[in-house]
Amino acid sequence: MSTGQQQRTLSDAALRLAEERSRPTVLELRKVGCAYEKGRPAIADMSFSVREGEILCLLGPSGCGKTTTLRAIAGFEPVSAGAIYLAGRLVSSPDTLVPTEQRHVGMVFQEYALFPHLRVIENVAFGLQHLPADQRKAQVRTMLDMVGLTELERRYPHELSGGQQQRVALARALVQKPVVLLLDEPFSSLDPDMTGKMREDLRDLLMHTKTTAVLVTHDHEEAFAMADRIAVLNNGCLEQFDTPEAIYHTPATPFVADFVGQADFIPGLVENGTVMTEIGEFPNQVGYQEGTKVVVMIRPDDVHIEPSDHCTARILARQFRGSENLYTIGLPSGHVVHSSESSTSVYPVGTPVELQVIATHTVLFEQDHPRKPKG
Amino acid sequence: MNMVVRQTFPTSLSVIALTVAGLICLPLLFIGYLALSADPSVWGRLWDTRIPELLLNTGALALGVSIGTLLLGVSLAWLVVRYEFVGRSVWEWALVLPLAMPTYVLAYLYTYLLGAGGPVEHLWQWWAGPEARVLSPYSFTGATLVMTLDTFPFVYLLTRAALLNVNVSFEEVARACGASRLSVWRRVTLPLLRPAIVAGLSLVILYVVSDFGAVSLLRYQTFTYAVYQQVTGRYDQTAAAVLSLLLVFFALIFLITERWFRRRSRFYQTTGRYRTSPRQPCGPLGATLITAYLALVLGASFGIPAWLLIQWTVSATAEGAVDARFFGFVWNSVALSGLAATAAVLIGTPLAYLANRWPSKLNVACLQAAYAGYVLPGPVGALAILILASHLIPFWYGTVLVLIIAYVVHFLPAGLQTMEPALQQITPNLEEASRSLGLGTFRTLRHVTLPLVKGGFIAAWVLMFLQCIKELPATLLLRPVGFDTLAVRVWLEASEEYFQLAAPSALLIVIVALPALLLLVSKDWRAA
Numbered sequence: 001m002s003t004g005q006q007q008r009t010l011s012d013a014a015l016r017l018a019e020e021r022s023r024p025t026v027l028e029l030r031k032v033g034c035a036y037e038k039g040r041p042a043i044a045d046m047s048f049s050v051r052e053g054e055i056l057c058l059l060g061p062s063g064c065g066k067t068t069t070l071r072a073i074a075g076f077e078p079v080s081a082g083a084i085y086l087a088g089r090l091v092s093s094p095d096t097l098v099p100t101e102q103r104h105v106g107m108v109f110q111e112y113a114l115f116p117h118l119r120v121i122e123n124v125a126f127g128l129q130h131l132p133a134d135q136r137k138a139q140v141r142t143m144l145d146m147v148g149l150t151e152l153e154r155r156y157p158h159e160l161s162g163g164q165q166q167r168v169a170l171a172r173a174l175v176q177k178p179v180v181l182l183l184d185e186p187f188s189s190l191d192p193d194m195t196g197k198m199r200e201d202l203r204d205l206l207m208h209t210k211t212t213a214v215l216v217t218h219d220h221e222e223a224f225a226m227a228d229r230i231a232v233l234n235n236g237c238l239e240q241f242d243t244p245e246a247i248y249h250t251p252a253t254p255f256v257a258d259f260v261g262q263a264d265f266i267p268g269l270v271e272n273g274t275v276m277t278e279i280g281e282f283p284n285q286v287g288y289q290e291g292t293k294v295v296v297m298i299r300p301d302d303v304h305i306e307p308s309d310h311c312t313a314r315i316l317a318r319q320f321r322g323s324e325n326l327y328t329i330g331l332p333s334g335h336v337v338h339s340s341e342s343s344t345s346v347y348p349v350g351t352p353v354e355l356q357v358i359a360t361h362t363v364l365f366e367q368d369h370p371r372k373p374k375g
Numbered sequence: 376m377n378m379v380v381r382q383t384f385p386t387s388l389s390v391i392a393l394t395v396a397g398l399i400c401l402p403l404l405f406i407g408y409l410a411l412s413a414d415p416s417v418w419g420r421l422w423d424t425r426i427p428e429l430l431l432n433t434g435a436l437a438l439g440v441s442i443g444t445l446l447l448g449v450s451l452a453w454l455v456v457r458y459e460f461v462g463r464s465v466w467e468w469a470l471v472l473p474l475a476m477p478t479y480v481l482a483y484l485y486t487y488l489l490g491a492g493g494p495v496e497h498l499w500q501w502w503a504g505p506e507a508r509v510l511s512p513y514s515f516t517g518a519t520l521v522m523t524l525d526t527f528p529f530v531y532l533l534t535r536a537a538l539l540n541v542n543v544s545f546e547e548v549a550r551a552c553g554a555s556r557l558s559v560w561r562r563v564t565l566p567l568l569r570p571a572i573v574a575g576l577s578l579v580i581l582y583v584v585s586d587f588g589a590v591s592l593l594r595y596q597t598f599t600y601a602v603y604q605q606v607t608g609r610y611d612q613t614a615a616a617v618l619s620l621l622l623v624f625f626a627l628i629f630l631i632t633e634r635w636f637r638r639r640s641r642f643y644q645t646t647g648r649y650r651t652s653p654r655q656p657c658g659p660l661g662a663t664l665i666t667a668y669l670a671l672v673l674g675a676s677f678g679i680p681a682w683l684l685i686q687w688t689v690s691a692t693a694e695g696a697v698d699a700r701f702f703g704f705v706w707n708s709v710a711l712s713g714l715a716a717t718a719a720v721l722i723g724t725p726l727a728y729l730a731n732r733w734p735s736k737l738n739v740a741c742l743q744a745a746y747a748g749y750v751l752p753g754p755v756g757a758l759a760i761l762i763l764a765s766h767l768i769p770f771w772y773g774t775v776l777v778l779i780i781a782y783v784v785h786f787l788p789a790g791l792q793t794m795e796p797a798l799q800q801i802t803p804n805l806e807e808a809s810r811s812l813g814l815g816t817f818r819t820l821r822h823v824t825l826p827l828v829k830g831g832f833i834a835a836w837v838l839m840f841l842q843c844i845k846e847l848p849a850t851l852l853l854r855p856v857g858f859d860t861l862a863v864r865v866w867l868e869a870s871e872e873y874f875q876l877a878a879p880s881a882l883l884i885v886i887v888a889l890p891a892l893l894l895l896v897s898k899d900w901r902a903a
Contacts, residue, residue: 099550100547101552101554101555103551105551109544111542111544115563117566117569118566126549126552127551127552127553129558130553176552176553
């Protein structure tokens with residue numbers, strides 16, 4: 001992909017974002033904290049907002065507090081600090097806890113939690129008891145039609161496949177036209193072969209129904225595929241809140257850099273206004289002072305290798321991944337970088353190679369303060 | 376050679392199994408024959424005089440106790456599973472204690488507690504004036520109260536286990552759908568608990584309709600009590616057989632309905648992982664109210680009765696009631712129960728072994744036949760054996776042997792239920808490995824199979840032994856003259872209202888029942 005093309009995609013994303021920014025905010029968390037309770041990770045100082053129709057992913061490793069955040073939004077978890085607003089209404093604060101049933105949120109659990117004693121059609125109609133029967137029936141029919149389950153409406157949950165169960169759970173939540181749809185790891189109980197298709201279907205469905213959604217996942221690929229914006233969480237704190245592209249290309253912290261894809265960190269020194277490293281010079285974009293010790297984040301797709309006899313870097317290993325070859329390159333200093341090459345470029349281990357680093361963004365972190373974000 | 380061994384060994388066992396199964400089914404068949412070949416006038420007379428009343432009484436008692444145990448069992452399970460308060464885990468465990476109290480013991484204590492001039496009446500008159508009366512224990516209400524207090528732990532135990540297994544996601548997702556707490560309970564939690572509650576209630580109902588001890592002491596006319604009266608009071612075996620057959624018929628219909636319902640409402644866990652609901656902490660007022668409720672139920676069903684038994688035992692001992700005669704009754708109980716349990720294990724082994732190792736139609740049918748004791752309520756089974764013995768083996772009638780046969784027929788199903796899993800746990804490969812190492816069939820059995828199933832068989836023996844100790848109707852009907860057991864003494868003394876004299880035997884029965892109860896419960900406890 002040429003630099004020009006990349007610039008255009010990024011500006012497209014910026015345009016899209018500007019359009020989205022004009023939409024009203026549906027969900028807002030202001031400095032939310034949940035007190036520590038045994039078995040549940042605490043969260044602290046969590047602030048972000050979701051606009052109408054937007055899909056937000058809460059991304060992070062297990063125990064980072066992403067599910068706690070989701071449950072706080074749903075009203076299952078009281079907050080000990082801050083405030084949560086749903087459609088402009090205060091629903092959670094240390095003094096307020098609007099019960100879940102009055103929040104108009106839709107919830108899809110990791111294991112779907114379909115009522116085993118009710119048929120598909122009864123499961124979907126569960127939240128519509130307040131409607132007259134004919135209206136209820138019509139809405140359920142439309143919903144089942146939309147998720148393609150009309151044929152299976154008389155079945156019980158145990159007679160459905162995992163994917164079908166997920167669609168019932170979605171239909172049950174969406175038929176209530178929730179203010180925000182909350183999804184807790186919706187793909188983790190599915191066969192990995194199916195998740196690609198299911199992701200596409202889910203995204204289409206959410207777009208089609210103009211549903212605002214918050215989705216919890218530990219899988220960055222899932223977050224990239226689904227999200228308009230991603231909140232990366234670690235140890236109960238928000239590390240970065242941005243578009244998937246920005247999260248990948250300009251991570252705010254080394255943790256984010258490492259969590260959303262393979263990254264190598266090469267040490268360097270700021271000299272004469274540029275960053276000098278063993279694999280070349282990089283622009284000192286953020287203006288570190290002369291003599292600052294920094295690390296440069298390098299992604300495998302930024303590094304290209306050419307066999308070259310007079311070079312000191314050597315191939316240490318090759319991992320064939322079908323669509324690409326991932327090379328591990330040993331540098332003379334002992335540091336390691338990875339390079340992603342086309343699946344047909346096969347070089348034996350031990351080959352001396354020349355490195356070409358083509359990065360559109362240079363991501364630098366200070367060596368001594370690896371957690372201090374600069375980018 | 377191997378083929379020959381495989382052929383002859385099961386064949387010789389099969390003969391034993393077939394004989395045993397036949398013997399076990401014989402009483403039931405004989406009762407059926409006797410009842411169906413009876414003069415139609417006997418049926419007509421019974422239909423005009425007894426049957427409607429007995430049907431109504433038995434049905435009303437079953438219904439009343441079902442409602443009572445449903446309310447008590449479900450509410451208690453809900454409190455101990457969903458709320459957190461001081462002493463919760465002790466209460467959770469203590470609520471099964473009433474199961475250690477045989478119905479006739481509780482009934483006898485309540486004839487004192489609620490009887491004219493009893494402590495409850497005193498209390499009530501002190502509060503409401505000297506003319507006030509309390510409900511009589513000799514009534515529908517009295518029988519319902521006693522049976523409810525004695526059997527609610529069945530519903531409690533099963534509901535508790537089911538509640539612990541309810542995935543809290545179901546309730547959370549229902550609330551996210553906008554359902555209020557009450558509506559979640561009615562539309563989600565209760566339907567999920569329904570199979571467990573129904574299973575508990577069906578245990579209760581079977582227990583109630585086959586109970587003899589409580590209804591006889593409270594003089595409440597049900598089928599079992601009527602059967603006993605026909606035999607002992609009127610010496611009318613045909614009428615007793617007719618009533619018995621009707622009771623077996625209703626029990627069968629009930630069992631089939633229950634099984635059908637259970638199959639229909641079987642729910643499948645649609646997910647692998649589940650989280651249990653967190654316990655809700657209680658304020659001081661809530662904790663006090665809950666504790667008061669639990670104390671009331673447990674006090675009425677176990678605490679006060681046990682305390683009374685201890686008091687009376689102490690005073691009876693001081694008066695010299697615990698004498699050589701008393702220890703004679705203890706010996707009778709222990710020897711009889713020991714013999715019966717041993718016989719049942721010996722008889723049950725070939726049945727269970729064959730049906731699980733060589734599950735041919737015949738072998739499985741033999742095992743199923745052994746379970747027929749289930750549909751024979753205690754007094755009916757005893758009656759059947761009484762009639763059969765007096766016709767076929769009159770020279771053995773009135774000996775201990777007949778009594779042991781009655782025990783085996785009645786308690787073998789319970790024993791088999793414990794023995795079968797023990798046998799199923801060992802794979803046939805182990806036996807085949809032993810055979811490949813040169814051990815013959817019987818040496819394999821001795822050195823491989825028996826050591827592995829020993830634990831399960833001992834548990835089965837203990838279980839049957841303790842149930843024999845408590846057994847009342849068969850012992851009353853079939854015991855040799857002058858041969859009394861602890862259970863019989865309790866019933867005889869209590870019928871004559873010698874409350875103190877009955878206490879030492881009753882207390883001993885309760886104490887002996889406790890470890891077996893804990894053994895049974897701890898199995899379910901871990902599973903849940």
